[in-house]
Amino acid sequence: xxxxxxxxxxxxxxxxxxxxxxxxxxxxxxxxxxxxxxxxxxxxxxxxxxxxxxxxxxxxxxxxxxxxxxxxxxxxxxxxxxxxxxxxxxxxxxxxxxxxxxxxxxxxx
Amino acid sequence: xxxxxxxxxxxxxxxxxxxxxxxxxxxxxxxxxxxxxxxxxxxxxxxxxxxxxxxxxxxxxxxxxxxxxxxxxxxxxxxxxxxxxxxxxxxxxxxxxxxxxxxxxxxxxxxx
Numbered sequence: 001x002x003x004x005x006x007x008x009x010x011x012x013x014x015x016x017x018x019x020x021x022x023x024x025x026x027x028x029x030x031x032x033x034x035x036x037x038x039x040x041x042x043x044x045x046x047x048x049x050x051x052x053x054x055x056x057x058x059x060x061x062x063x064x065x066x067x068x069x070x071x072x073x074x075x076x077x078x079x080x081x082x083x084x085x086x087x088x089x090x091x092x093x094x095x096x097x098x099x100x101x102x103x104x105x106x107x108x109x
Numbered sequence: 110x111x112x113x114x115x116x117x118x119x120x121x122x123x124x125x126x127x128x129x130x131x132x133x134x135x136x137x138x139x140x141x142x143x144x145x146x147x148x149x150x151x152x153x154x155x156x157x158x159x160x161x162x163x164x165x166x167x168x169x170x171x172x173x174x175x176x177x178x179x180x181x182x183x184x185x186x187x188x189x190x191x192x193x194x195x196x197x198x199x200x201x202x203x204x205x206x207x208x209x210x211x212x213x214x215x216x217x218x219x220x221x
Contacts, residue, residue: 042215043199043214043215044152044199044212045212046209088151088152092208097210100151101149102151
């Protein structure tokens with residue numbers, strides 16, 4: 001059974017600080033990695049995708065991938081109250097996408 | 110450009126009743142998906158359609174059927190609803206061979 005693991009949180013981060021969200025996966029053959037943001041009562045929204053080892057930056061968001069360690073992370077710089085949400089990590093495997101259960105992030109004003 | 114739309118937004122069913130959840134996308138995507146999301150369980154794939162004319166089972170297909178009506182529309186049917194099917198249902202779409210999925214607003218279903 002292929003798995004994607006995330007700490008459920010909540011992760012509390014002061015406004016303006018860096019929020020670091022982590023995800024590990026079990027399938028060494030995984031090729032594609034995604035971060036989705038889900039506000040309470042809303043649907044998931046794709047915010048980052050990463051396909052090769054290293055860092056990928058998009059505005060205040062940086063995704064980091066380490067395939068050797070089977071680890072993907074999301075950094076949010078200058079955290080804002082509007083970043084308070086659940087962040088879902090997703091990984092492809094066997095032609096399907098598998099979602100982690102998500103980490104709840106709370107930005108403290 | 111509405112993206113992915115789902116109807117209805119809310120539904121209450123009695124055990125044994127049937128219903129169809131509708132999903133449509135206007136992004137010209139080939140692939141469409143149905144998920145359910147339950148507290149503590151995360152998103153679980155029910156069925157997917159990689160392209161028009163094909164459907165495949167996901168992780169939790171029992172009790173559900175799907176129809177890929179055309180490229181735009183993908184419906185999910187509950188033939189005989191059970192309380193265990195109380196959940197939030199999301200439809201999503203993506204380009205073929207891409208897993209960058211775009212989600213609809215969801216249907217909150219309660220089965221009593």
